[in-house]
Amino acid sequence: MSLTHAPAGAVRQGSLRELNLALVLGRIASADRPPSRADLATATGLTRATVSAVVEDLLAGRLVGESDPAPRSGAGRPARGLVLADQGPAGLGLEVNVDYLTVCVVDLAGQVRHRTVRRVDLRPVDPADALAQLVELAGAARDDAARHGLTLVGAALAVPGLVDDAGVVRLAPNLGWHDVPVPALLAEHPPLIEQVPGVPALVVDNEANLAALGELHSRPPGPSSFLHISGEVGIGAGIVLDGALFRGVRGWSGEIGHLPVHPEGRPCRCGGQGCLEQYAGQEAIVSAAGLARAELPADTATARLAELARAGDADALRALHDAGTALGVAVAGVVNLLDLDTVVLGGGYAALAPWLCPPVLAEISGRVLTAAWSPVTVRPSTLGAEAAAVGAAGSVVRRIVAQPAGWLARTG
Amino acid sequence: MSLTHAPAGAVRQGSLRELNLALVLGRIASADRPPSRADLATATGLTRATVSAVVEDLLAGRLVGESDPAPRSGAGRPARGLVLADQGPAGLGLEVNVDYLTVCVVDLAGQVRHRTVRRVDLRPVDPADALAQLVELAGAARDDAARHGLTLVGAALAVPGLVDDAGVVRLAPNLGWHDVPVPALLAEHPPLIEQVPGVPALVVDNEANLAALGELHSRPPGPSSFLHISGEVGIGAGIVLDGALFRGVRGWSGEIGHLPVHPEGRPCRCGGQGCLEQYAGQEAIVSAAGLARAELPADTATARLAELARAGDADALRALHDAGTALGVAVAGVVNLLDLDTVVLGGGYAALAPWLCPPVLAEISGRVLTAAWSPVTVRPSTLGAEAAAVGAAGSVVRRIVAQPAGWLARTG
DNA sequence: GGCAAATAATTCAATCGCTGAACAAATAGC
DNA sequence: GCTATTTGTTCAGCGATTGAATTATTTGCC
Numbered sequence: 001m002s003l004t005h006a007p008a009g010a011v012r013q014g015s016l017r018e019l020n021l022a023l024v025l026g027r028i029a030s031a032d033r034p035p036s037r038a039d040l041a042t043a044t045g046l047t048r049a050t051v052s053a054v055v056e057d058l059l060a061g062r063l064v065g066e067s068d069p070a071p072r073s074g075a076g077r078p079a080r081g082l083v084l085a086d087q088g089p090a091g092l093g094l095e096v097n098v099d100y101l102t103v104c105v106v107d108l109a110g111q112v113r114h115r116t117v118r119r120v121d122l123r124p125v126d127p128a129d130a131l132a133q134l135v136e137l138a139g140a141a142r143d144d145a146a147r148h149g150l151t152l153v154g155a156a157l158a159v160p161g162l163v164d165d166a167g168v169v170r171l172a173p174n175l176g177w178h179d180v181p182v183p184a185l186l187a188e189h190p191p192l193i194e195q196v197p198g199v200p201a202l203v204v205d206n207e208a209n210l211a212a213l214g215e216l217h218s219r220p221p222g223p224s225s226f227l228h229i230s231g232e233v234g235i236g237a238g239i240v241l242d243g244a245l246f247r248g249v250r251g252w253s254g255e256i257g258h259l260p261v262h263p264e265g266r267p268c269r270c271g272g273q274g275c276l277e278q279y280a281g282q283e284a285i286v287s288a289a290g291l292a293r294a295e296l297p298a299d300t301a302t303a304r305l306a307e308l309a310r311a312g313d314a315d316a317l318r319a320l321h322d323a324g325t326a327l328g329v330a331v332a333g334v335v336n337l338l339d340l341d342t343v344v345l346g347g348g349y350a351a352l353a354p355w356l357c358p359p360v361l362a363e364i365s366g367r368v369l370t371a372a373w374s375p376v377t378v379r380p381s382t383l384g385a386e387a388a389a390v391g392a393a394g395s396v397v398r399r400i401v402a403q404p405a406g407w408l409a410r411t412g
Numbered sequence: 413m414s415l416t417h418a419p420a421g422a423v424r425q426g427s428l429r430e431l432n433l434a435l436v437l438g439r440i441a442s443a444d445r446p447p448s449r450a451d452l453a454t455a456t457g458l459t460r461a462t463v464s465a466v467v468e469d470l471l472a473g474r475l476v477g478e479s480d481p482a483p484r485s486g487a488g489r490p491a492r493g494l495v496l497a498d499q500g501p502a503g504l505g506l507e508v509n510v511d512y513l514t515v516c517v518v519d520l521a522g523q524v525r526h527r528t529v530r531r532v533d534l535r536p537v538d539p540a541d542a543l544a545q546l547v548e549l550a551g552a553a554r555d556d557a558a559r560h561g562l563t564l565v566g567a568a569l570a571v572p573g574l575v576d577d578a579g580v581v582r583l584a585p586n587l588g589w590h591d592v593p594v595p596a597l598l599a600e601h602p603p604l605i606e607q608v609p610g611v612p613a614l615v616v617d618n619e620a621n622l623a624a625l626g627e628l629h630s631r632p633p634g635p636s637s638f639l640h641i642s643g644e645v646g647i648g649a650g651i652v653l654d655g656a657l658f659r660g661v662r663g664w665s666g667e668i669g670h671l672p673v674h675p676e677g678r679p680c681r682c683g684g685q686g687c688l689e690q691y692a693g694q695e696a697i698v699s700a701a702g703l704a705r706a707e708l709p710a711d712t713a714t715a716r717l718a719e720l721a722r723a724g725d726a727d728a729l730r731a732l733h734d735a736g737t738a739l740g741v742a743v744a745g746v747v748n749l750l751d752l753d754t755v756v757l758g759g760g761y762a763a764l765a766p767w768l769c770p771p772v773l774a775e776i777s778g779r780v781l782t783a784a785w786s787p788v789t790v791r792p793s794t795l796g797a798e799a800a801a802v803g804a805a806g807s808v809v810r811r812i813v814a815q816p817a818g819w820l821a822r823t824g
Numbered sequence: 825g826g827c828a829a830a831t832a833a834t835t836c837a838a839t840c841g842c843t844g845a846a847c848a849a850a851t852a853g854c
Numbered sequence: 855g856c857t858a859t860t861t862g863t864t865c866a867g868c869g870a871t872t873g874a875a876t877t878a879t880t881t882g883c884c
Contacts, residue, residue, distance in 0.1 A: 016871080050872075075879095077832040333742075337746060488852080490850070
């Protein structure tokens with residue numbers, strides 16, 4: 001919705017080709033069936049001649065391939081469908097969380113081509129050791145990817161905490177991390193990434209942000225503006241506005257867990273009072289349901305809670321209802337503020353959605369000014385717990401799609 | 413922060429010139445002193461030859477003019493400074509509010525060249541009559557602008573309510589408007605606008621949104637992301653993210669007045685409970701201070717309140733402190749969610765800022781997770797009550813600056 | 825079976841706008 | 855008055871898009 005359509009910098013002669021490469025490749029990526037050159041010409045407004053020239057570049061650079069002709073109705077020479085290559089550049093997605101490490105590889109088309117999860121309680125582990133374990137998994141992933149003809153061109157790491165511009169994890173309370181210089185620690189290991197202009201070798205970002213990105217690009221395509229809430233020990237939100245993740249001035253947006261829902265209520269570790277996290281965080285729900293706190297890893301506690309709720313346990317149902325109500329109060333505020341029409345419950349909330357959604361919707365319909373005219377959808381995440389790592393890897397390949405010139409210049 | 417740098421459509425041959433026209437004109441607009449062609453070349457990365465050609469087009473189209481040479485230190489041929497033209501295209505800003513009508517004209521450079529305010533209680537007035545009065549004022553403004561060599565190329569109307577995509581005012585409670593088809597009503601009057609490709613003849617938008625835009629482009633330039641809060645009878649917010657107004661999925665973002673600050677508190681006309689508006693709305697403050705409600709027009713009540721506070725009236729001070737605290741709870745939530753570092757108090761709040769800022773800041777520092785690392789600024793609006801109309805007019809000329817090709821094609 | 829219609833993709837001269845270097849203009853300092 | 859310096863223009867060259875013509879390949883009809 002910006003008024004300035006112009007790219008930030010100068011538009012040189014060569015930018016023209018760069019921009020059209022990105023335009024055509026983007027169309028191929030977002031099409032639901034393999035488009036022909038003629039389809040691309042009509043869709044983009046370019047001439048068929050130009051599209052052919054651009055596609056030739058993309059084919060030469062192995063970013064797209066030709067597929068079997070799509071079935072067509074009328075007469076005429078059959079089209080050759082264009083699809084994103086299943087070889088070539090790929091993204092490495094990494095996640096460090098409280099009780100697991102994840103590594104995955106996503107190809108240009110967004111397909112998950114490799115995935116490893118190692119369950120391990122990382123709270124007592126030194127950050128450098130945790131990252132070393134992650135690198136070990138990533139090395140195996142790289143080798144596996146290479147066997148499929150995939151080259152890792154960038155990595156993104158999801159962490160449950162606040163990350164600054166330099167990639168330093170300023171604070172990850174549930175992990176016990178504080179000012180961990182992730183890029184420096186990872187630089188001590190041999191590189192797994194083949195550098196490409198325009199693609200950063202490593203991005204470190206908040207887990208909720210990357211999970212929202214994963215949800216944004218999951219198939220089938222959903223809305224381009226939504227709020228994605230990751231309910232873990234803390235509660236984080238990824239805000240997607242018009243297909244772009246909103247990170248805030250310093251990249252610390254989405255701290256929905258500290259929205260005040262009872263301003264004079266329970267004190268919170270953030271220094272405030274009555275924060276949402278105190279009423280809808282995983283520990284709050286678990287203890288309200290009468291389960292022993294810290295009994296088991298987080299995902300086990302969640303599974304147990306869902307089990308109890310499914311069995312009709314009154315305490316569990318009440319705990320979930322109360323948490324959903326608190327969540328609904330906060331979400332209603334966010335929807336009023338940002339005018340979003342979709343809320344996705346992810347992370348630990350995904351499995352609890354059947355019990356959380358009703359009270360959340362009730363609060364929304366009671367508190368949102370515009371709810372009467374256009375309804376708000378609340379639904380569980382489609383990717384669930386995988387969202388962050390998949391979103392991280394996807395964010396890498398998406399850069400290639402957005403700026404293919406860098407990759408093409410590399411391979412010649 | 414979007415990954416796609418490419419414009420939405422095709423990048424044709426001619427787009428190149430269009431983009432560079434916008435790039436150079438934008439630089440001229442945002443420079444703090446008249447830049448030379450050489451300055452523009454180094455700033456944009458284009459060659460001096462290209463800049464000269466682009467500037468020639470802009471000069472021929474009367475969008476820029478040459479100014480006296482700026483003082484320079486060293487040797488060499490003196491530069492000719494380039495400034496936005498003080499003639500040519502201009503924007504018409506309109507505002508309908510509860511107790512006044514405003515019309516203003518803003519030129520390319522953002523200068524307010526004409527301004528009319530008519531104080532009139534519009535609550536008992538039929539919307540069509542109100543708009544007819546506005547058109548009358550606008551006609552006089554057009555004639556005045558023409559005498560200064562200004563051509564109105566578009567209009568933007570600010571209303572205190574929810575507006576849909578078609579420009580229909582769905583609901584303006586304090587004005588008593590409901591489903592008012594503003595574009596259709598205005599179309600019955602003779603047109604005042606000279607149509608230009610790329611510039612809509614009429615945009616209708618929320619008053620808080622346009623006030624935020626006015627603040628964004630006020631001089632001296634402030635931050636590019638902030639929250640602008642218009643405290644009138646209702647409380648609206650304009651959210652500016654990375655220099656762009658965020659409107660939400662349907663254009664109804666910013667309803668900060670209905671953020672819950674006491675979820676089980678006073679019932680609100682929106683159907684919810686404990687909304688901010690019930691604690692920090694103008695009526696709430698005025699009655700808490702012991703002033704007779706609906707005693708006087710809103711701005712008079714605000715002025716009286718400020719007067720009492722300045723005199724040390726205990727009731728007024730307490731009312732303002734309580735309102736500021738409620739506001740702070742809501743703002744803290746917004747800052748946690750969006751990671752903004754600047755909050756601007758506008759509308760009726762501007763005059764009350766000395767008493768509202770301290771409690772707002774107190775709540776922020778107590779509740780915002782990241783406040784310890786980077787402080788949040790809370791300050792009054794620089795434009796005050798004029799912000800909405802000026803922002804409306806400014807949004808028109810900003811389109812010309814962002815897409816000068818449309819205007820140039822028009823005049824040849 | 826053969827032919828016309830239809831659709832896909834390529835080829836090629838023309839054109840548009842940027843580039844880079846040379847050149848002209850204008851001033852300060854010596 | 856001369857040189858160094860900076861600004862701005864001119865011009866041949868070039869890359870990328872364009873639009874029309876051409877080639878390629880299939881369906882449908884007689």
